[in-house]
Each structure stands twice: as structure tokens, then as C-alpha cells.
Amino acid sequence: MRLSRYFLPVLKEAPSDAQIVSHQLMLRAGMIRQEAAGIYAWLPLGLRVLNKIEQIVREEMDRAGAIELLMPTIQLADLWRESGRYDDYGDEMLRITDRHKRELLFGPTAEEVVTDIFRASIKSYKDLPKNLYNIQWKFRDERRPRFGVMRGREFFMKDAYSFDLDAEGARKSYNRMFVAYLNLFARMGLKAVPMRADTGPIGGDLSHEFIVLAETGESAVFCHKDLVEMPAPGPDLDWINGDLQPLVNQRTALYAATEEMHDEAAFNALPEDDRLSARGIEVGHIFSFGTKYSEPMKATVQGPDGQQVPVQMGSYGVGVSRLLGAIIEASHDEGGIIWPESVAPFDVGIVNMRQGDAACDEVCDKAYAALKAAGKDVLYDDTDARGGAKFATMDLIGLPWQLIVGPKGVAEGVVELKNRKTGERQSASLDAVLEQLV
Ligand SMILES: Nc1ncnc2c1ncn2[C@@H]1O[C@H](COS(=O)(=O)NC(=O)[C@@H](N)CS)[C@@H](O)[C@H]1O
Numbered sequence: 001m002r003l004s005r006y007f008l009p010v011l012k013e014a015p016s017d018a019q020i021v022s023h024q025l026m027l028r029a030g031m032i033r034q035e036a037a038g039i040y041a042w043l044p045l046g047l048r049v050l051n052k053i054e055q056i057v058r059e060e061m062d063r064a065g066a067i068e069l070l071m072p073t074i075q076l077a078d079l080w081r082e083s084g085r086y087d088d089y090g091d092e093m094l095r096i097t098d099r100h101k102r103e104l105l106f107g108p109t110a111e112e113v114v115t116d117i118f119r120a121s122i123k124s125y126k127d128l129p130k131n132l133y134n135i136q137w138k139f140r141d142e143r144r145p146r147f148g149v150m151r152g153r154e155f156f157m158k159d160a161y162s163f164d165l166d167a168e169g170a171r172k173s174y175n176r177m178f179v180a181y182l183n184l185f186a187r188m189g190l191k192a193v194p195m196r197a198d199t200g201p202i203g204g205d206l207s208h209e210f211i212v213l214a215e216t217g218e219s220a221v222f223c224h225k226d227l228v229e230m231p232a233p234g235p236d237l238d239w240i241n242g243d244l245q246p247l248v249n250q251r252t253a254l255y256a257a258t259e260e261m262h263d264e265a266a267f268n269a270l271p272e273d274d275r276l277s278a279r280g281i282e283v284g285h286i287f288s289f290g291t292k293y294s295e296p297m298k299a300t301v302q303g304p305d306g307q308q309v310p311v312q313m314g315s316y317g318v319g320v321s322r323l324l325g326a327i328i329e330a331s332h333d334e335g336g337i338i339w340p341e342s343v344a345p346f347d348v349g350i351v352n353m354r355q356g357d358a359a360c361d362e363v364c365d366k367a368y369a370a371l372k373a374a375g376k377d378v379l380y381d382d383t384d385a386r387g388g389a390k391f392a393t394m395d396l397i398g399l400p401w402q403l404i405v406g407p408k409g410v411a412e413g414v415v416e417l418k419n420r421k422t423g424e425r426q427s428a429s430l431d432a433v434l435e436q437l438v
Contacts, residue, residue, distance in 0.1 A: 001346070002368075003381045007044050009033075010393055020216040022328035023148030025337050029397045031324070038145025038153030045397060046324065048345035048377075050156065053188065053323050054135055056342060057158045060184035064176045064239050066131040066160050071113045073137050077103035079112040082297050089201060092140045106139035109202065111293050111315055114161040118311070119299035125165040128301065128311070129173055133160030135320060149321045150281065151218070156321035162314045165303060167290070170312035174206065174288045175244040177316040179233055181210050181284050182251075184318070186232035188327060189340030192283055193227045194251050198260035202315060204289025209258055211280035214329040218281070222267050223256035225276040258282075281326045288314040337398030338421050346379040347371075348437060349399040353387045353406035363405045363415060367430055371403075374438035395420065403433060 007030075014024035026032050031046030042050055058068065074096065080086035086093075094106040107113065114132055122130065135158045145153050162173035178194060185192035190212050197209035211221050213228065233247050255267055258280075267275060294300065294310035303309045319326075331338045341347065348371055352364045364380060371378045379399065381390050387406075394402050404416040404425075414427045417436065428436075 001377075001379050003379060004383050006379070008393075008397070009043065010396060018148065020147050020150070020325075020329070021332055022150065022216070022325035025328055025332060025396070026148055026324065029337060032149065036153075038142055038151070040149060040152065040154070045345050049324055049339070049343055050321060052343045052345075053327075054156070054158075054320055056187050057135065057184055057318055057320060060180045060187070060235075061131075061133050061158065061160060063183075063235055064131070064180040066133045066177075066180075068134065069117070069132055070134050071107070071110050071117070071136055073107055073139070074104050075107045075110070075113055077105055079116055079297075080105065083112050083115075083293050084296055085112070085201070092142065094139045094141050107136075108138055108140045109157075109315070109317070110134070110136070110159055111161065111202070111313075112297070115293045115297045115299045115313070118161075118163055119294075119297060122163070123301055125301045125303050125309075129162060129164045129169050131160055131162045131173060131176070133158060133316075147216070147218075148325055150325040152321065155319065158318040158320055160316040162316070163294075163299075164312045165301065165309065167312055170288055170290070170314055172244070174286065174314050175248050176239060177286050177314070178208065178248050179237065179244050181286065181316075181318070182232040182247075183235060185210060185212075185283060188323065188343055190283070190323075190327060190330060191228050193221070193223055193256055193280070195221055195223060195256040195258050195280075196252075196261045197258050197285060199287055199289065202285075202287050202289065203292045204287045204314070206288040206314075208252075208286050209282045210284035210286075211258070212283050212326045212330055213276075213278045213280050214326070215279055216281075216329055217279035219279065220259040220262075220277070221257070221280040222259075222262050222275070222277045224254035224270060224274050226274070227251060227254050227256055228276065281322070281329060282319070283323055283326050284316075284318045286314065286316040288312075332398070335392070335395035337396065339398040339400060341400045344377075344400050345397070346377040346399050348376055348378050348401045348403055349394045349397075350378060350380040350382075351387070351390045351394060351402055351404045352380070352382055353390070353404065355382055355384045357407055359410045360405050360407055363410050363430060367403055367405070367415070367434065370434050371437065374434075376438060401437060403437070 009030040018024040096104040164170040192210040291310040300308040402418040
């Protein structure tokens with residue numbers, strides 16, 4: 001993409017109401033624009049990152065055996081009356097009446113809808129287990145939306161829902177999601193710690209939140225420090241028939257709890273050097289809640305003995321739009337964002353230090369063509385801005401690599417490659433740099 005033809009409305013300063021660094025940087029980098037409280041337009045650069053994060057989540061859900069569908073954003077109030085949540089949900093629910101005076105709502109979550117889809121078609125235990133998921137916009141009328149996309153009112157969520165015949169099966173479904181979450185957050189360069197959590201309006205008695213440690217996190221969290229550096233299990237597992245419980249136990253055996261579930265005595269029983277208390281950002285939350293929805297909504301299957309049984313369910317959420325903020329909180333410096341390569345909006349930024357200089361333009365065009373031919377996403381700053389401004393923009397938007405072409409270097413047959421994360425710069429021939437990048 002040539003910057004002269006792109007749409008990247010970067011800002012010199014962040015608006016004063018942006019308090020945390022991720023909110024400030026997303027606005028300044030021209031990634032989002034607030035259209036109303038807690039409601040954002042996703043500008044081109046921000047949408048590219050959102051799509052990359054979404055795709056990583058999708059790949060890890062598919063790997064774990066979940067099946068993607070897409071549920072509506074607008075839901076029938078009557079479904080929520082069946083589950084008994086319509087009144088309980090409170091002011092966070094955006095309630096809507098259509099022209100025929102039908103009561104609808106903008107879904108804050110989708111347990112009721114997915115249970116309705118399930119009960120309409122699946123009647124036998126032989127069709128279990130099932131895990132159905134979607135990646136869909138949600139609306140929660142937060143009293144105080146703040147911190148940009150971190151706590152929005154309209155936000156993008158992956159929500160998966162599992163259906164099993166019995167508690168043992170439900171635990172296996174829960175474990176698949178627990179392990180898939182360890183992998184998907186690691187792929188985004190995040191250290192997300194699973195912590196025992198409260199179940200709140202979703203319900204059930206088993207729940208873990210996945211927390212990214214960050215000073216600006218809204219949650220106070222307490223955990224054994226070994227959990228932070230524990231590597232993710234990786235993709236090569238027997239996801240369908242394997243026993244994932246040992247991988248889950250490896251983590252749940254160590255103390256980790258959010259504020260609501262914290263047991264001060266148990267935490268203080270740990271050796272002082274092992275205790276970590278911090279603030280964190282909840283990027284995922286998984287729940288196992290038995291028949292909380294299948295009972296009232298009569299989502300039953302015929303069991304092996306011919307009896308009708310309500311299915312055992314769980315739900316598994318990832319804050320897809322919140323993750324942009326979480327990743328920036330975990331990966332930035334004074335120059336701006338530092339995107340992990342897996343989610344960067346472009347792989348390489350080409351900086352032409354003298355646009356219009358035939359030699360520089362030629363080298364930049366050659367680099368641009370070669371990188372694109374190799375399947376790389378390239379942002380070529382071909383504007384006539386000054387060099388310093390170009391560097392500041394590239395550092396701000398946080399592309400992992402900057403390929404810098406200047407008249408002096410070109411005369412010597414070299415270009416410069418800068419690693420955004422380390423700041424390391426190397427001069428080499430264009431061919432050598434291209435060799436390294438593709
Ligand atoms: N207001 C919000 N803005 C941005 N992300 C949010 C917001 N509320 C929740 N999230 C994200 O969405 C994830 C899942 O939300 S949740 O309420 O915990 N879980 C559910 O809704 C379940 N139905 C999961 S299927 C959270 O872990 C968080 O990362």
C-alpha cells in the first residue's frame with residue numbers, strides 16, 4: 001500500500017480524555033475514531049490488526065475442534081425470558097422495540113441463541129460433543145465505557161459454546177478451550193495467565209479468566225510467579241481424544257485468582273519470592289455451567305438409555321477488540337506501538353528519505369514490488385514529508401520492520417533495515433535485506 005493513496009489519519013496529540021497509553025496510541029496511530037461513548041469506527045489500520053487477531057482466534061478454535069457459525073447481533077427478548085435472564089441482566093442490556101412492537105435486544109452474549117440453534121437440530125447423544133462458536137459484535141450498555149476499546153459498549157467477541165452428555169464430557173470440552181486459549185494468546189505475543197474467576201451473570205461453578213499483566217489493568221490479580229513465564233503447550237496435541245487434564249492441572253495446581261476469588265491465606269502460604277500480585281487485563285473468560293440454559297430451554301438429547309437428558313454446557317469468550325488494547329499495553333515504547341509480527345497491520349514499512357529522487361524512488365519501487373511479490377504486506381511511505389516525520393509515523397504505528405532508503409546509502413549501494421522492537425539498524429544491499437525479510 002502506498003501511503004500517499006492510503007487513509008491513515010494520524011494525530012500529533014491524543015485527546016485529553018484518553019488516559020491509558022493504548023487508548024492514546026490507537027487514536028494517534030489513526031486506528032480508531034470514537035463515534036459515540038464506547039462506540040468506535042475501525043479505521044483501515046486498526047481494522048487490519050483486528051482482522052489478524054480474529055484470524056488467529058479462528059485458527060485456534062478450529063484446531064481445537066470448534067465449529068464456526070455466525071449468530072445475529074439482534075436477539076428476541078422471548079429467548080431471554082425462557083432462560084430467565086431477561087430481567088436479571090439489568091441496565092447493561094440494550095433493549096429494542098421494532099416497528100411491529102416486537103421486543104428485541106442487541107446481544108451482550110449468545111448463550112440463549114446458541115442453545116436455541118442446538119435444540120432445534122441435535123436430539124441424540126451420538127451427535128455430541130459439539131462446540132459451536134462465532135466471532136460477532138456485542139453490545140453492553142456499560143455505565144462508564146472507558147480506556148478506548150478496552151471497555152467499549154459495542155465490542156468484538158469470540159464466543160464459543162460447548163454441548164456434552166455428561167459432566168465428564170463437559171470437563172473435556174472445558175479443557176480443550178483452556179489449552180486452546182493458552183496457545184492463541186501466546187501466538188499474539190501475550191503472556192495470559194489463567195486464573196480462577198467469578199462466574200457472574202453467565203453462571204456456573206467453574207470459570208477461569210485469562211489475564212495479561214499490565215499496570216493499567218482493571219483487575220487486581222494474585223498468582224504464583226511461575227505461571228507468567230510458563231510456555232504455551234503448542235498446537236501438536238490430540239485435541240479430540242487426548243487427555244488434556246494434565247496440561248490444565250500443570251497451571252491450576254499453582255495459585256492464581258482474580259480479586260473476587262482471592263484467598264489471602266492460601267496466597268500468603270506461598271514462599272514470598274513466589275507471590276505475584278499485580279493488575280491485569282481480562283482478555284478471555286471461560287465458564288462451565290452445566291444445565292443452566294439447557295434445563296429451562298429444554299435443550300435435551302436422548303441418552304444411551306433412551307432417556308431425555310438436558311445437555312451439559314460451557315461458554316468461552318475472547319475479547320477480540322479488547323486484545324488490540326491489551327497487546328499495546330504490553331508492547332509499546334515512547335515512540336509508539338510495537339506490534340508482534342503475528343498481528344502487525346503491515347509486515348514492513350518502506351521509508352523513502354527523498355521522494356522524487358530518481359535513484360531513491362527506483363530502489364523503493366524495486367523493494368516494494370519484491371516484498372509484495374513475496375506475499376508481504378507493505379506500507380510504502382511515498383509522501384513528501386520530511387524524514388524525521390516519516391520515522392516518527394513509522395515508530396508510532398509500530399510496524400515490525402522499517403526499510404529505509406536514503407540518497408547516501410543508495411549511492412553506496414546499501415539500504416538500512418531497522419527492527420522496531422530492538423531498535424537495531426543494519427546497512428546492507430537491498431538484495432541482502434530482501435533475503436532477510438522474505
Ligand atoms: N465492555 C467490553 N469491552 C471490550 N471487551 C469486553 C467487554 N466486556 C467483555 N469483554 C471481553 O469479552 C470477553 C468475554 O466476555 S465475558 O462476559 O467474560 N464472557 C461471555 O460473554 C461469555 N458468553 C463467553 S462465550 C471478556 O473476557 C473480555 O475480554
